[in-house]
Amino acid sequence: MELSLIQKIVVWALPVIFAITLHEVAHGWAAKYLGDRTAEMMGRLTLNPVRHIDPIGTIAMPLLLLLVSPFVFGWAKPVPVTWENLRNPKRDMALVAIAGPAANLAMVLFWVLVIKLAGLFEGALPSSGVEFLYLMGAAGIIINIVLMVLNMIPIPPLDGSRVVSSMLPGAWANSYSRLEPYGLIILLVLLVTGVLGKVLTPAVMSVQQMVYRLLT
Template sequence: MDEFSLVQKIIIWTVPVLFAITLHEVAHGWMALKLGDRTAQMLGRLSLNPIKHIDPIGTIVVPGILLLLGGFIFGWAKPVPVSYQNLRKPKSDMAWVALAGPGANLAMGLVWAVVAKLGFGLVQAGNSFGEPMFYMGLAGIWINAILMFLNLLPLPPLDGGRVLVSVLPGKLGWQVSRIEPYGFFIILGLLAFGILGLILSPMLNTTVQILAQWLGISFGQAASLLNSLF
């Protein structure tokens, strides 16, 4: 399948995007629970029901616009609430809570890689069911790779920024945390000027290379398959 209609693209991307952002947030809440904070659990945010985590802008509008524009797709869900003071070791535990989200994206990316591999095998065997399975697997790999690498950037309120605040000495960490109210606008600015793409492209190119080796195809073929999803 060389070209997809908008409806086909929506079908391919919907499940991977919903899982990627939902499990990312649930992972934060789950780790917080293990480290002593029950806030997310008490508010019902440890549910795998996507409706409990959907942010109308970040989950629907932004990914939809990016899909229409043909750019790389990312989004976000409603942040899972974490009560810093409830954690057993608030400063260090917050780093583990933050890392749980990208960790979940890594795990999901590996699962989708298996789905893509199985779908690719079915396609080669002439089974028509393999094609949607294969492309949905590719979409799952891509959205989880983007969310993982994006969230690991050392900029509050991204997960990497929270890790940075946790590992820096008290006063310096507090100064970095003051960036948080402006972090989202910084990200939008980096995206608008193409800087965010430059930052993420080496990591995403590595993802494409690994994918190519996993499927037994060339880098160019893997990149072409991913590009067909936009």
């Protein structure tokens, strides 16, 4: 079934907003647990997506990708973390970083449950309602898999770079972190040239196949 742009927006809006929001909130909660309350003090430990929306990353980029790409991704305003406040900054930096992709994995399982529930409601709900749940569940699964895989790419400031940085000696970690101001530009270049899709597609498809085995 080919969806119009409006139908795509309706199906994808909730999964995209909450995938991005919960990813960031997970970073903040992990940081708080490990000793840094910066996100809490700035009012970012909330599930209210308005507090996390980035006009480009949360709205414009996903809309553009709906038109031109098989994958949709985006980003929210990064949750502030003061690394020096963490009890063990070197180790905890990696734990805070992993919390975001871990939240996306949890949301993948949530959307699997939505699809399973949609199957249970077949016959009890109008077919259009059941189809909507299927489509939204599938959108939720793919956006969270893409965000999980994308964020583990070791390009600063993606989460994978925090994990790598935590394992590097101090001087190397500092040199590596200097790439951060150019990270978004690097990602956009990789996206436009098709390199990002070639990197993401095999990993995303592999994870997606494992997830859909849960539905059989």
